[in-house]
Amino acid sequence: SVCSLKELYLAYNSISDVSPVSLLEQLEVLDLEGNNIDDIVQIHYIALCSELNTLTLEGNPFCFQQNPRATEDSNGNYREAVKKLIPHLKYLDDIPVSETGIQSNSTVSKDWLIVKEAIKDGISAEDLENLDDG
DSSP states (O other): OGGGOOEEEOTTSOOOOOGGGGGOTTOOEEEOTTSOOOOTTHHHHHHTOTTOOEEEOTTSGGGGSOOTTOOGGGTTOHHHHHHHHOTTOOEETTEETTOOOOOOHHHHHHHHHHHHHHHHHTOOHHHHHHHHHO
8 A cells, every 4th residue: 555655756746745745654765856845844744754764855945945943053954954853864865864064055056956947948967068168
């Protein structure tokens, strides 16, 4: 049955509402890279998956927003917020959650926005390289 699903890969599907994921109690791996999740509130639904240990969220709009409730030392980093909401998580965006010193949101956001738009427009990697050269 769907409720016993352990891995779910939904990258680049324009998803903004992840509430149905909360029903997947056995879920261990969830890939939501490059979707349209624009509110950290959506992570509360993911947090209900008690077996989840690997989550990919990079490339979603909320990853680039400053968290107004962030502590000074977290610098508004979405990783810190996700770690607090999902304490049982082991990997976030293919990086162990225990690792610090991750590239800043502003540096990553520009790159991700270019990649996301390229995917939407069907631009190949070769076309992207030509943009950099020109």
